[in-house]
Amino acid sequence: MVKRTLEPLLWLLFSAGGVVAALVIPVLLLLFGLAFPLGLSPPSHEHMLAVLGHPLSRVTIFVSCTLLLFHSAHRVRFTLYDALQIKHLHEFVVLLVYGAVLVGTVAAGYLVWQLP
Amino acid sequence: MSEQPTYTPFHPRWYRPRISTWWWLRRWSSLAFILREVSSIFVAWFVFFFLLLVAAVGRGEAAYQEFMGWAANPGIVLVNLVSLLFVVLHAVTWFNLAPQAMVVHMRGKRVPGKLIAASNYGLWVVTSLLVAWIVLAGWR
Numbered sequence: 001m002v003k004r005t006l007e008p009l010l011w012l013l014f015s016a017g018g019v020v021a022a023l024v025i026p027v028l029l030l031l032f033g034l035a036f037p038l039g040l041s042p043p044s045h046e047h048m049l050a051v052l053g054h055p056l057s058r059v060t061i062f063v064s065c066t067l068l069l070f071h072s073a074h075r076v077r078f079t080l081y082d083a084l085q086i087k088h089l090h091e092f093v094v095l096l097v098y099g100a101v102l103v104g105t106v107a108a109g110y111l112v113w114q115l116p
Numbered sequence: 117m118s119e120q121p122t123y124t125p126f127h128p129r130w131y132r133p134r135i136s137t138w139w140w141l142r143r144w145s146s147l148a149f150i151l152r153e154v155s156s157i158f159v160a161w162f163v164f165f166f167l168l169l170v171a172a173v174g175r176g177e178a179a180y181q182e183f184m185g186w187a188a189n190p191g192i193v194l195v196n197l198v199s200l201l202f203v204v205l206h207a208v209t210w211f212n213l214a215p216q217a218m219v220v221h222m223r224g225k226r227v228p229g230k231l232i233a234a235s236n237y238g239l240w241v242v243t244s245l246l247v248a249w250i251v252l253a254g255w256r
Contacts, residue, residue: 017159021206021210022240023207023244024244025162026203026204027248029203030200031252032165032166033165033187033192033197033199034196034197037187037188045177049173051250052174061170065167068163072156072159075153075155076157076160078153079150079153079156083140083150083153084137085135085137100160104163108167111170111174115170115174
């Protein structure tokens with residue numbers, strides 16, 4: 001019998017997260033990380049609440065954060081194996097990175113849900 | 117090749133030379149590979165930063181202003197600048213690899229890789245403009 005593993009699913013989530021990261025992180029970091037802190041006048045609180053609180057935004061933010069976290073976790077995991085050659089710590093690494101994904105996903109879900 | 121190859125039937129242990137932990141510093145191509153992989157840490161930082169923003173917006177006007185003040189700290193701006201550079205590295209390498217990942221056929225012919233990469237870059241521009249429009253003015 002063929003041994004079934006989760007690996008194909010994890011690679012799928014990695015790819016989906018990679019697309020989200022490439023498409024939306026640069027513009028958001030440029031705006032919220034650099035432009036607004038360095039002087040461009042930021043959107044009003046009312047506007048931010050309207051944008052983030054829209055049902056479509058809540059779902060998009062939650063799904064995107066989850067995919068981004070999976071992408072990041074998967075890549076960190078294989079970088080630890082390849083660069084630092086700590087494949088023997090496999091169980092510990094898996095627990096650490098996917099544990100972080102779980103915590104982040106729950107946090108993202110709570111945060112978009114509690115928006116007024 | 118007339119003679120039969122000889123096989124050793126049992127290998128209790130292969131000889132494997134020890135590879136340095138810093139093997140990826142030796143060649144530019146390995147270093148570029150590891151730098152690309154390191155972008156994942158900055159993706160995680162972005163999720164953290166963005167969720168802090170969502171939390172602040174949820175807590176009200178004062179918390180939002182406080183978050184914006186915190187984000188203007190030189191240290192945070194520096195972290196975000198470095199993150200931006202790493203995520204752009206991720207995006208460029210990702211889109212350049214897209215032709216290898218997506219094999220598209222149209223009318224029995226394979227769509228050239230350059231066209232697939234170009235359409236990905238186009239999508240990047242459109243998405244960025246759309247996000248910027250929503251944040252800056254769109255739903256006002």
